[in-house]
Amino acid sequence: MKKLVSICTLFLVFVTVAFAQVPQEEVDYYQSVFGMQKKMIVAAFLELDDSDAFWPVYNEYEKARKELGQKKLNLTLDYLENYGNFTDDKTDELVKTSMSNRKATEALMAKYYKKVKKASGSKIAAQFYQLECFFQTAVSAEVYNSVPLIGEIE
DSSP states (O other), X not given: OHHHHHHHHHHHHHHHHTTTTOOHHHHHHHHHHHHHHHHHHHHHHHTOOTTSTHHHHHHHHHHHHHHHHHHHHHHHHHHHHHTTOOOHHHHHHHHHHHHHHHHHHHHHHHHHHHHHHHHHOHHXXXXXXXXXXXXXXXXXXXXXXXXXXXXXXX
């Protein structure tokens, strides 16, 4: 699991530092590599074979999660592009977008907890939820550690 956190960290730091120079194709590539590594960790932790009913639900979840992840990345890039020049309106927009993204992520996880529970049972659903909380927390922590707070650099 720590290997995945390292992969998340490297991806986020790279994208955050070079935000203006990263073409979308490169971001897509890193997301696909991260997704493959993540799937391997999930498979090892849940100890499921390829035929388990969990996997189609997981793949559906990952597609939706990547869309939200792209929005979170875009929000981070927007924040960095505007850092040092925040107007009240821009600051309010960024905070509201962040709150909306967080709510959407929680709603997505809750929706797929139910779907996984139906497909594979409560234990697998709980493990899935725990892993996703871990991944989301690790990624968020790295972003918060890598990006300056408002007013930190003046």
